[in-house]
Amino acid sequence: MSSVVVCAYHNVGYRCLEELLRQGADVRLIFTHEDSPTEEIWFESVRELAERHKIPYLTTDINEPANVERLREMAPDFLLSFYYRNMIKPQVLELARRGALNLHGSYLPRYRGRVPVNWAVINGEAETGATLHYMVEKPDAGDIVDREKVAIAFTDTAFDVFNKVTDAAVTVIGRTWPKLVDGTAPRIPMDLKAGNYCGGRKPADGLIDWTRSAVQIYNLIRGVTHPYPGAFTHLEGRKVIVWQAWPVEGAGEPGRVVSANPLLVGTGEGLLEIRSLQVEGEEESSAVAFVGKRTVAIECFQ
Template sequence: MRDKVVVCAYHNVGYRCLEELLRQGADVRLVFSHEDSPGEEIWFQSVRALAARHGIPCLTSSINAPENRAMIAELAPDFLLSFYYRNMISPEVLALAGRGALNMHGSYLPRYRGRVPVNWAVIKGERATGATLHYMVEKPDAGEIVDQQQVEIAFEDTAFDVFNKVTEAAVTVLRRSWPQLVAGTAARIPMDLKAGNYCGGRKPEDGRIDWSLSALEIYNLVRGVTHPYPGAFTTLAGKKLLVWQAFPVEGTGEPGRVLSAQPLLVGTGSGLLELRRLQLEGAAELCAADFVQATPCDGALFT
């Protein structure tokens, strides 16, 4: 008899990993996912639609709800697998998986434990990250590692670019690891938490640009929260100004002061930042040349 599996999944990582499990013939009995948030740009594939196509029941209520915990206990799954599921899963639910509960995390653990690891890795200027399959314990992203795959972060990659790389790495890890988990031969490597770090979630207001930082640090913020994320922003004449694309260049200038309109260069704490795509609150997104034509800003101060 095949091992019974309960899957918690959302977003592209959830979709692709569930798809890979089904491709390998896993006996997925139940899926937990999320309702899409009306305030979020939905650019990713639907786990619920995938489950429906395969006739698998899919619930969007919390897996920790008493009625769901009772349902899982009755099902008595061998494995509980989490792929980009946004809720912490209680220890009581984790204990219901006879052969183990595992999570696919979007970083090369133990680095960037916690929330939005791809965005944080780009914002912090990392040159690599990855995907890690690990056992779940009460503490987040802290259980034994089964397998992981590293990916490169190129200097011009946005968080979206890196997320796509991490998604592919997650599928690669699961493709290797699932047969080993079923066979009972998968690795269980203790995680050295002291060698890593933990990051919390981010809110749209965390995208405010601090012009006293270096051009490189601001550039990393811009590419770490650009489309499809909420974007980095500053203020121009009392209006919110989103910066969707930028690039660091050499030079000096007062932090936040526009030094040139063609190209659009702004001073920072170290170096200059060339702004390439912008969007004034309530207006359309424009390339820098069109923006300065519509909104003269030479000598202006961004705050």
């Protein structure tokens, strides 16, 4: 039986590890992460899954010297990474005798890099996917083993798409693990020129630029809405997070309110109907409730 060390976090990590265990994989050790106190933890715990199956796990960086030495002594056949947040160094990848592979949340080579699901939604893509590929020094650049597409509906939020990608990831692992074990899994060279690379995102990147089109702003909002930090603007000097909106036809000065009911705001092209929002320090509310409790007319978002 082929031995495997798994690096995993988040729902993709949980579900893919679960699939490996369902297939009877010999998982010797798991590397995962401590949950961040500043992050909304809405996903399942890899640590709890490891504990239930009595598999040893570590939350220290796999690249730390003590961990590297432990892997060298173990000499696993495979090293698999499922949404592990640390870049794994080449000298660690080489310790897996039959290969080190990563499950990436896009249809590679499109959307290499960080937060690929959010970027795909923000950019208005109609599809994305999940890809299993060999790891090399450059991120998301090694030979492709298998991949699965998923559709992105215009009404999907990043959370909706992430759930689809998670299902696709399990599908890929389910049909590929037996091929890896018996040596029949393909290796398709990655054509990096046919794709793109995206960096990580910070909460500050959610600032709405009202000169962009209503569709572009809508895509940003659905790309970072719950459980992510949200897209935001300012009103009368206060930060306002827009959790839900919809693009409609019409014209108006960017940022200026053209209607209170429904709450319509001008953009660079079209109007944006704000449906749910939250003033910093207050509870989230519908646009109707938000407008109803104002004592003066709302004029302009900035």
